[in-house]
Amino acid sequence: MAEINQPMYILRDDTERFQGNQALRMNILASQILASIVRTTLGPKGMDKMLVDKMGDVVVTNDGATILQEMDITHPAAKMLVEIARKQEHVVGDGTTTVVIIAGELLKKAQELYEDGTAIPTILMGYRLAVAKALDILFNISTDARDKDTLFGIAKTAMTGKGSDYAKDELAELLVQAVMKVEAGEEVDKKLIKIHRINGGSVEDSEIVDGIFIDQGRARDSMPKEIHDAKIALMKYPLELKDLDNAKVDLTDSLQMQAFLDSEQETLKDIADKIIDSGCNVLFCQKGIDDVVQHHLSKAGIMAFKRVKNTDVKRIMKATGAELITNIEDLTAEVLGKAGYIHEEKVFDQILTFIEECEDPKASSILIRGSTRHISSEIERAMEDALGVVAATVEDGKVVFGGGAPEIEIARQLRAYANSISGREQLAVIAFAESLEIVPRTLSENAGLNTIDLLVELRASHEDNINMGLDVFEGKIVDMKEFGVIEPQRVKKQAIQAAQEACEMILRIDDLVAAAGALQKVDEDENLDHSGMPPAPGMGGMGAMGGMPPMM
Known part of the structure; x- marks a missing residue:
C-alpha cells in the first residue's frame, strides 16, 4: 500500500483545541479570575457585588453562592468551581466563597510548582497527602458543642458582614429558637423552617411566629377570616x-x-x-x-x-x-x-x-422584614446561610473558632508534617499549607489591614493558642473562643475537600477541545493584577458574565 503523506483531520475546521501547557494555563487562569471576583466579598469587611441580568433585574449581595449563580459563566474550568460552590451550599449552606478562593489558590500554587519542574502527578499526590492530614488536624482541633449559646454564636458568625449585620443578634436569636423547635435529637429538617421576607418595615420588625404561617389567603372572601x-x-x-x-x-x-x-x-x-x-x-x-x-x-x-x-x-x-x-x-x-x-x-x-396556638409544633416560621426588596432579599440569604450552619452544628456537634484560626493552625501543622515526607511531594504539601492561608490573608486585605505583619503575628500566636484569630474590626490578633466567632467543623471540612477535588480535576486536563466561539483565547502572559479584579478584555476565557461588559 502506498504511504499517505497528507494530513488527516478528524475535527471540524472551526473547532478550537488547546493542548498541554496551554490548556493547563487557560484553565488555571480562568479559575483564578473567578476566585478573584468573589474574593473581595469574604469576611465582615467584605464588599458587595451588583449583578444585573438581561431583563434589568438587580441583585446586590456578597453571598458567594448567589453571585456565582447569577453570573453567566461559560468557561468549563470556571464552571467546575461554580459546581463545587453549589455543592458547598447544598451540603452546609455556607462557605461558598471560602471553597472557591482556596481552590483558586491551590491551582495558583500548583502552576508555580509545575513551572519549576514538578510533574502534575507529583503535585496531585502531594495534595492528596495534604488534604488527608488537614482533615485529621481539623478533627483534632475541633470542639464538641451544640448548646444554645454555641448555636447563637454560629448564627451570628454566619450573618456577620451581610445586610443583616446591624441586627444580627436579634435575627440569630430568632433562628436558634426556630431550629430548637424542629430539631429531633441530632437531626434538623430545614424544610420545616419557613423563612419568608416582606418588603416594608425595618429589620428589627422581623419575628418568629407562634406556630407557622403560609403565604396565601382564603379560597373565597366570603369564608371566615379567622377560626378559633x-x-x-x-x-x-x-x-x-x-x-x-x-x-x-x-x-x-x-x-x-x-x-x-x-x-x-x-x-x-x-x-x-x-x-x-x-x-x-x-x-x-x-x-x-x-x-x-x-x-x-x-x-x-x-x-x-x-x-x-x-x-x-x-x-x-x-x-x-x-x-x-x-x-x-x-x-x-x-x-x-x-x-x-x-x-x-x-x-x-x-x-x-x-x-x-398549636399544642406541640414541630415546625417553625420566621417573618423577615426589610425597607426595600434588596435589603430584605439579602437578609433572607443571610438567614438561609445561618440556618444551614446551625443545622450542621446540631447534627455534627463539632465546631471550630473562626477569624482564620483553623486555616492558620492546619497550615502550621502541615508544614511540620511536610518535613516527614521525602521527594517533591513535600513541596506540594507546603504549597497546600500556604494555600489555606489565603483565608486569613483575604480577611485582612478586605479590612484594609497590614496583611504581612498580621499573618506573621498570627502564625507566632499559634505556638501558644490554636484559637487565635484575626479581629478585623480592631486589626488585632485575639482569642476567637472568647471573641465568640464560631463556625461548624463541616463548613471547613467540606471546603477543604471540595477545593482539592476541583483542583485535581482541573490539573489532570491536558487537552481542551471546544466548538468554535465556545471559548475566548486566554493570553498565557496575562496575570491577575494586585487589585483582585479580572484583567483587561484581552484576558477572555470567562465568556459573558451576567451580560456585563468586560471590565477595564
Missing part, C-alpha cells in the same frame, strides 16, 4: 370534577343537558357534605377546589385554602398533627389536626395566614 379552636383537614384529593375537555358526551335534548348539569352539581355537593360531616372547620388542599364546593364550604363556615404548596403542607402536618388524605372517603374526625387560632392578615402588601 381549629380542626384542620389536609387533602391531596382534588375537590373538583375531572376535566372533560377530551371526553365525548352525547346529549340529544335540553332535558338531558340539564340532568347532566344537575348530576355535576350533586356530585360536587356530596364532596362538600363529606368535608362538612368530618367536623373540620379549616381545609388545606394541595389541589384545586371547585367553585361549587367553595360555595357550600363557605355557607358551612369553613375556611378553605386551595393549591397549598407541598412544603407548607408538610409543615402544617408537623405543627397540627393533621394527616394528609389522598381519598375523600378517608376523611374522618380522627385524621384532623388541631390549632387554637387560625387567622388571615395583610402584612404590608402580602396576604398571610397564621396557624397559631
Whole structure:
C-alpha cells in the first residue's frame, strides 16, 4: 500500500483545541479570575457585588453562592468551581466563597510548582497527602458543642458582614429558637423552617411566629377570616370534577343537558357534605377546589385554602398533627389536626395566614422584614446561610473558632508534617499549607489591614493558642473562643475537600477541545493584577458574565 503523506483531520475546521501547557494555563487562569471576583466579598469587611441580568433585574449581595449563580459563566474550568460552590451550599449552606478562593489558590500554587519542574502527578499526590492530614488536624482541633449559646454564636458568625449585620443578634436569636423547635435529637429538617421576607418595615420588625404561617389567603372572601379552636383537614384529593375537555358526551335534548348539569352539581355537593360531616372547620388542599364546593364550604363556615404548596403542607402536618388524605372517603374526625387560632392578615402588601396556638409544633416560621426588596432579599440569604450552619452544628456537634484560626493552625501543622515526607511531594504539601492561608490573608486585605505583619503575628500566636484569630474590626490578633466567632467543623471540612477535588480535576486536563466561539483565547502572559479584579478584555476565557461588559 502506498504511504499517505497528507494530513488527516478528524475535527471540524472551526473547532478550537488547546493542548498541554496551554490548556493547563487557560484553565488555571480562568479559575483564578473567578476566585478573584468573589474574593473581595469574604469576611465582615467584605464588599458587595451588583449583578444585573438581561431583563434589568438587580441583585446586590456578597453571598458567594448567589453571585456565582447569577453570573453567566461559560468557561468549563470556571464552571467546575461554580459546581463545587453549589455543592458547598447544598451540603452546609455556607462557605461558598471560602471553597472557591482556596481552590483558586491551590491551582495558583500548583502552576508555580509545575513551572519549576514538578510533574502534575507529583503535585496531585502531594495534595492528596495534604488534604488527608488537614482533615485529621481539623478533627483534632475541633470542639464538641451544640448548646444554645454555641448555636447563637454560629448564627451570628454566619450573618456577620451581610445586610443583616446591624441586627444580627436579634435575627440569630430568632433562628436558634426556630431550629430548637424542629430539631429531633441530632437531626434538623430545614424544610420545616419557613423563612419568608416582606418588603416594608425595618429589620428589627422581623419575628418568629407562634406556630407557622403560609403565604396565601382564603379560597373565597366570603369564608371566615379567622377560626378559633381549629380542626384542620389536609387533602391531596382534588375537590373538583375531572376535566372533560377530551371526553365525548352525547346529549340529544335540553332535558338531558340539564340532568347532566344537575348530576355535576350533586356530585360536587356530596364532596362538600363529606368535608362538612368530618367536623373540620379549616381545609388545606394541595389541589384545586371547585367553585361549587367553595360555595357550600363557605355557607358551612369553613375556611378553605386551595393549591397549598407541598412544603407548607408538610409543615402544617408537623405543627397540627393533621394527616394528609389522598381519598375523600378517608376523611374522618380522627385524621384532623388541631390549632387554637387560625387567622388571615395583610402584612404590608402580602396576604398571610397564621396557624397559631398549636399544642406541640414541630415546625417553625420566621417573618423577615426589610425597607426595600434588596435589603430584605439579602437578609433572607443571610438567614438561609445561618440556618444551614446551625443545622450542621446540631447534627455534627463539632465546631471550630473562626477569624482564620483553623486555616492558620492546619497550615502550621502541615508544614511540620511536610518535613516527614521525602521527594517533591513535600513541596506540594507546603504549597497546600500556604494555600489555606489565603483565608486569613483575604480577611485582612478586605479590612484594609497590614496583611504581612498580621499573618506573621498570627502564625507566632499559634505556638501558644490554636484559637487565635484575626479581629478585623480592631486589626488585632485575639482569642476567637472568647471573641465568640464560631463556625461548624463541616463548613471547613467540606471546603477543604471540595477545593482539592476541583483542583485535581482541573490539573489532570491536558487537552481542551471546544466548538468554535465556545471559548475566548486566554493570553498565557496575562496575570491577575494586585487589585483582585479580572484583567483587561484581552484576558477572555470567562465568556459573558451576567451580560456585563468586560471590565477595564
